[in-house]
Amino acid sequence: MKSRRAKKNFGKIFYLALLILIVAGLFFNFRSPIKGFFSEVLQAVSRPFWRSGHKAGESFSSLLAWFKSTRSLFDDNKALTEELRELEARLADRNIIWEENLKLKEILNRHPAEENFILGVILAKPNRSLYDTFIIDVGAQDAVLPGQRVFAYGDILIGELAEVYDKTSKVKLFSTPGEKTEVVLSIPPTPGVGASFTPGVGGAVTMTAIGRGGGNFEISVPRDLPIEIDQELGIAGIRPYALGKVKEIISDERDPIKKILIRGMVNLFELKFVQVEAR
Numbered sequence: 001m002k003s004r005r006a007k008k009n010f011g012k013i014f015y016l017a018l019l020i021l022i023v024a025g026l027f028f029n030f031r032s033p034i035k036g037f038f039s040e041v042l043q044a045v046s047r048p049f050w051r052s053g054h055k056a057g058e059s060f061s062s063l064l065a066w067f068k069s070t071r072s073l074f075d076d077n078k079a080l081t082e083e084l085r086e087l088e089a090r091l092a093d094r095n096i097i098w099e100e101n102l103k104l105k106e107i108l109n110r111h112p113a114e115e116n117f118i119l120g121v122i123l124a125k126p127n128r129s130l131y132d133t134f135i136i137d138v139g140a141q142d143a144v145l146p147g148q149r150v151f152a153y154g155d156i157l158i159g160e161l162a163e164v165y166d167k168t169s170k171v172k173l174f175s176t177p178g179e180k181t182e183v184v185l186s187i188p189p190t191p192g193v194g195a196s197f198t199p200g201v202g203g204a205v206t207m208t209a210i211g212r213g214g215g216n217f218e219i220s221v222p223r224d225l226p227i228e229i230d231q232e233l234g235i236a237g238i239r240p241y242a243l244g245k246v247k248e249i250i251s252d253e254r255d256p257i258k259k260i261l262i263r264g265m266v267n268l269f270e271l272k273f274v275q276v277e278a279r
Contacts, residue, residue, distance in 0.1 A: 117151070117275040118142055123168065126268055132179075132213055133162070134171035138276050140164050151275045152266045157241035161276065171274065174235075174243070175264055179211035182236040183219065183243050185227070206236055209243065215264035217244060223251055223258045233262060 120136035138144055148161045150171045162172035174181045185205045205225065209217040221227065227246055234240035244262040251258035 116278040117154075118144065118278050120150075120169075120274050120276055122271055122274060125271070126173075126214070132173040132176040132211065132215075132268075134159075134173070134271075134274065136169055136171055136274055136276075137167065139167040139169050141167060142276075143278075144169060144276055145279065148279065149277045151241075151277065152271055154275060155241065156265045157235050157243075158264070158266065158268075158274070169276075173211070173215070173268065174209075175211040175213060175215045175217060175268075177211050177213045181209045181211070181217070181243070183207060183209045183217075183233045184236045184240050185219075185221075185231070185233050209233070209262060212261075215244075215266065215268045217262040217264070219260045219262065220257050221260060223256050225258075227260060 118138055120138040122134050122136055124135035126132050126134070134150075136150075144161060144164055146161050146164055149157055150159045150161065152158045157174075159171050159173035159176075161169050163170040172179070183206070185207060205221070207219050207221060209219050212218055219233075227249060229246055229249070231246045233243045233246070235243050242265050244264045246260055247263045248261040249258060250261070
């Protein structure tokens, strides 16, 4: 009941307001004073809406300016971040160059003054070239020939030149599978062992190391020959160069021969430079 009455009252009010507007329009068209009056009334009624619209426009402009400012800050931050990364990369590159220079100085200082070596950069390591071979940037233009010895860190003999091209060479490592290298094993003074040295005095035993790949070797020796873990072996010659260290001893009481596994002195996969002994 109340809703019906409200609807009837609303209808009456609506038609009354419409009638007033029609009458006002007639007076507005024919009476200038009344026209001015109604203009003022309309302006007064419209003024709050104009103000609201103006404030809304100001708010929208402020919001747009905020978005533009935020976007500008984001772009500036992105540019600064990229610049920082570039500087960090340059710094890291300089640190690497500095470390490599120190290594090169250390390598060059290891050579005796009378020895002449050619520094070579490794272009391809065993994981990118044939098994246990290097490709280096030293070639015929540097007056090198197959068979010349190749060193790591200045004083560790690791192989020799197998093939020489115009600007590059292939280095065949002593640890190539099946490759045989004469090595020397120093024996501490131990009474009553072996015939290659004087009992109780100690000495050196020459034997053959066979490459197993990846910088590893193996040798077979009499079971009663005293050998210890981490004992060093050298390459036989007038000046013995270090070959590697004993890492594992495999023996059986029923077998008179025991197998010695040797790990090379350098990690071949970490090398960046080698030195070729010049003729």
